Amino acid sequence: xxxxxxxxxxxxxxxxxxxxxxxxxxxxxxxxxxxxxxxxxxxxxxxxxxxxxxxxxxxxxxxxxxxxxxxxxxxxxxxxxxxxxxxxxxxxxxxxxxxxxxxxxxxxxxxxxxxxxxxxxxxxxxxxxxxxxxxxxxxxxxxxxxxxxxxxxxxxxxxxxxxxxxxxxxxxxxxxxxxxxxxxxxxxxxxxxxxxxxxxxxxxxxxxxxxxxxxxxxxxxxxxxxxxxxxxxxxxxxxxxxxxxxxxxxxxxxxxxxxxxxxxxxxxxxxxxxxxxxxxxxxxxxxxxxxxxxxxxxxxxxxxxxxxxxxxxxxxxxxxxxxxxxxxxxxxxxxxxxxxxxxxxxxxxxxxxxxxxxxxxxxxxxxxxxxxxxxxx
Amino acid sequence: xxxxxxxxxxxxxxxxxxxxxxxxxxxxxxxxxxxxxxxxxxxxxxxxxxxxxxxxxxxxxxxxxxxxxxxxxxxxxxxxxxxxxxxxxxxxxxxxxxxxxxxxxxxxxxxxxxxxxxxxxxxxxxxxxxxxxxxxxxxxxxxxxxxxxxxxxxxxxxxxxxxxxxxxxxxxxxxxxxxxxxxxxxxxxxxxxxxxxxxxxxxxxxxxxxxxxxxxxxxxxxxxxxxxxxxxxxxxxxxxxxxxxxxxxxxxxxxxxxxxxxxxxxxxxxxxxxxxxxxxxxxxxxxxxxxxxxxxxxxxxxxxxxxxxxxxxxxxxxxxxxxxxxxxxxxxxxxxxxx
Numbered sequence: 001x002x003x004x005x006x007x008x009x010x011x012x013x014x015x016x017x018x019x020x021x022x023x024x025x026x027x028x029x030x031x032x033x034x035x036x037x038x039x040x041x042x043x044x045x046x047x048x049x050x051x052x053x054x055x056x057x058x059x060x061x062x063x064x065x066x067x068x069x070x071x072x073x074x075x076x077x078x079x080x081x082x083x084x085x086x087x088x089x090x091x092x093x094x095x096x097x098x099x100x101x102x103x104x105x106x107x108x109x110x111x112x113x114x115x116x117x118x119x120x121x122x123x124x125x126x127x128x129x130x131x132x133x134x135x136x137x138x139x140x141x142x143x144x145x146x147x148x149x150x151x152x153x154x155x156x157x158x159x160x161x162x163x164x165x166x167x168x169x170x171x172x173x174x175x176x177x178x179x180x181x182x183x184x185x186x187x188x189x190x191x192x193x194x195x196x197x198x199x200x201x202x203x204x205x206x207x208x209x210x211x212x213x214x215x216x217x218x219x220x221x222x223x224x225x226x227x228x229x230x231x232x233x234x235x236x237x238x239x240x241x242x243x244x245x246x247x248x249x250x251x252x253x254x255x256x257x258x259x260x261x262x263x264x265x266x267x268x269x270x271x272x273x274x275x276x277x278x279x280x281x282x283x284x285x286x287x288x289x290x291x292x293x294x295x296x297x298x299x300x301x302x303x304x305x306x307x308x309x310x311x312x313x314x315x316x317x318x319x320x321x322x323x324x325x326x327x328x329x330x331x332x333x334x335x336x337x338x339x340x341x342x343x344x345x346x347x348x349x350x351x352x353x354x355x356x357x358x359x360x361x362x363x364x365x366x367x368x369x370x371x372x373x374x375x376x377x
Numbered sequence: 378x379x380x381x382x383x384x385x386x387x388x389x390x391x392x393x394x395x396x397x398x399x400x401x402x403x404x405x406x407x408x409x410x411x412x413x414x415x416x417x418x419x420x421x422x423x424x425x426x427x428x429x430x431x432x433x434x435x436x437x438x439x440x441x442x443x444x445x446x447x448x449x450x451x452x453x454x455x456x457x458x459x460x461x462x463x464x465x466x467x468x469x470x471x472x473x474x475x476x477x478x479x480x481x482x483x484x485x486x487x488x489x490x491x492x493x494x495x496x497x498x499x500x501x502x503x504x505x506x507x508x509x510x511x512x513x514x515x516x517x518x519x520x521x522x523x524x525x526x527x528x529x530x531x532x533x534x535x536x537x538x539x540x541x542x543x544x545x546x547x548x549x550x551x552x553x554x555x556x557x558x559x560x561x562x563x564x565x566x567x568x569x570x571x572x573x574x575x576x577x578x579x580x581x582x583x584x585x586x587x588x589x590x591x592x593x594x595x596x597x598x599x600x601x602x603x604x605x606x607x608x609x610x611x612x613x614x615x616x617x618x619x620x621x622x623x624x625x626x627x628x629x630x631x632x633x634x635x636x637x638x639x640x641x642x643x644x645x646x647x648x649x650x651x652x653x654x655x656x657x658x659x660x661x662x663x664x665x666x667x668x669x670x671x672x673x674x675x676x677x678x679x680x681x682x683x684x685x686x687x688x689x690x691x692x693x694x695x696x697x698x699x700x701x702x703x704x705x706x707x708x709x710x711x712x713x714x715x716x
Contacts, residue, residue: 070683071683095679097681099682099683099685100634102635103629104621104624107435107624107625108436108672108676111431111673112676112679115425115428115673117422127625128533129535129625132535132626132627133538133547133624134624136538
């Protein structure tokens with residue numbers, strides 16, 4: 001009997017200590033990541049050259065960011081960026097990470113932050129429609145809701161902070177191709193699946209940009225679909241090289257595709273002859289980026305998740321402070337001049353009927369900065 | 378001693394088992410109280426009636442699966458296809474609603490799909506008794522989820538929020554405080570509890586779970602019981618699907634992923650072990666609220682869900698380990714005494 005009692009007591013102590021140990025964690029998470037971007041603690045900058053002495057983005061509220069799932073390094077950067085700005089502006093930041101990347105778990109998180117009485121929720125949605133009832137309920141209670149990275153439907157948000165404006169990406173990639181090819185020559189696109197919404201929009205955008213006479217000497221030999229699978233992308237890269245041995249540039253607006261193409265060019269010893277650009281993850285592409293002929297990719301792009309978080313934080317504060325309402329056509333200027341066009345943004349109509357703010361042109365990863373970014377994500 | 382041992386051991390075992398279970402529930406109650414004390418200490422937002430009722434909403438839709446799961450585990454079987462049954466029911470609810478079927482009929486279709494899925498599990502289980510239920514339901518899980526994905530591909534089907542009463546199933550609150558779903562859950566739980574502990578069917582389940590063969594020879598219709606329980610599980614997968622669809626206002630083939638483990642986990646923590654013939658319904662219900670409120674409390678102070686998983690896992694291991702530890706000691710002591 002004594003032993004039983006003892007074991008029960010032991011269990012209780014264990015559980016209790018475990019729980020206490022856990023609960024202690026959030027209060028002490030002052031882990032300051034050494035992020036390579038300049039921290040956005042430019043509070044009263046000359047960015048907004050108004051006479052107003054009070055910072056319109058100063059706040060003492062509580063702001064919640066709900067990411068897609070725990071253990072997602074890309075999401076972690078977004079929430080880091082969000083927290084950075086919120087805390088620099090005087091607010092309190094709450095980060096919720098769902099157990100798994102499902103809508104159900106995000107609803108639980110929404111519930112948690114609503115109970116905490118936050119002023120605003122920023123969410124990277126796991127499902128476009130499934131969060132609508134939960135987010136609407138939050139909005140009914142006066143909480144400002146916006147999405148970043150991955151949108152919720154137009155009914156359940158005030159505004160969406162979009163990392164990837166179709167036009168910006170198309171323009172940037174075309175300029176890169178023009179630059180890398182030296183202004184003329186054959187080039188090819190290695191895309192994801194032929195049905196991929198994002199990639200198709202970007203490719204259509206690129207074709208539109210190409211109408212400009214500046215690009216008239218560039219000849220697109222075709223769009224190849226690697227289905228966002230590594231092996232299929234390798235095969236399609238080989239197909240490009242067979243179809244046109246004179247191809248000068250391959251543009252892969254997909255992280256899987258660009259990595260596969262880089263590997264093929266490396267293995268075939270074509271790194272000096274065929275060049276590569278597109279959208280890629282720095283950590284996966286670090287080995288292939290370089291200015292010399294031993295590397296196939298002189299530079300590539302992707303958006304900067306930290307800046308995305310930074311902008312989302314300013315937008316959240318703006319919504320709470322009434323600086324912005326999220327209506328199309330509104331313009332605003334954030335204190336951080338490294339964002340957008342010297343910090344100024346315009347809210348636009350989004351394709352889904354809601355409104356969105358586009359972060360800006362994608363971020364370039366060059367031989368100079370790839371080393372520090374490859375450690376990040 | 379040998380002559381009498383047969384009877385005495387059984388009598389003893391029953392006695393000790395009962396004692397053990399009583400203690401297990403007591404243990405759960407203690408943890409439950411501790412968790413609540415801890416939660417109210419770490420967050421001053423915890424002890425608020427509307428907040429707590431809101432919190433129950435986020436775990437009760439899965440808790441509907443623990444009701445029949447208690448029965449399944451009690452007769453010594455397992456059903457890991459429940460998550461997929463939820464998905465298939467939800468998807469069919471969604472596509473029939475969007476095909477113009479009135480919502481009440483779509484709900485009935487979802488329940489019927491659940492019943493059919495459960496019935497299929499049951500039929501396979503009783504026609505091929507040599508197959509392990511784990512393997513059967515692993516197969517049907519893939520099958521159900523596959524059909525759901527075939528129907529909807531990677532799309533979702535939504536627009537349920539336009540039907541007010543349907544939305545209110547999950548989001549509605551009686552008197553602005555008590556969630557509708559909570560009331561429905563309590564009613565269902567009481568019925569399940571009574572059946573498990575106060576009915577002949579319940580006693581027969583314990584008998585089947587303890588020893589299928591003996592139960593069969595004592596005249597219990599074992600196949601009939603298994604078929605009933607699997608079908609009932611299917612029905613409640615339909616119920617869970619209805620609430621999940623109401624919660625999300627839409628349906629997707631990946632709804633209910635991992636629900637089976639949550640449901641089984643809650644039962645096991647509650648003392649309804651996978652060996653069969655053991656457990657108490659109250660224990661399972663306490664553990665539903667214990668895990669749910671623990672998660673809510675930690676969520677209120679923004680503990681990362683990775684840590685919550687660790688806590689949950691540790692609790693579960695305790696749950697399955699402690700009774701066995703004590704059981705061994707208990708028998709050793711008895712043996713020493715009688716010798």
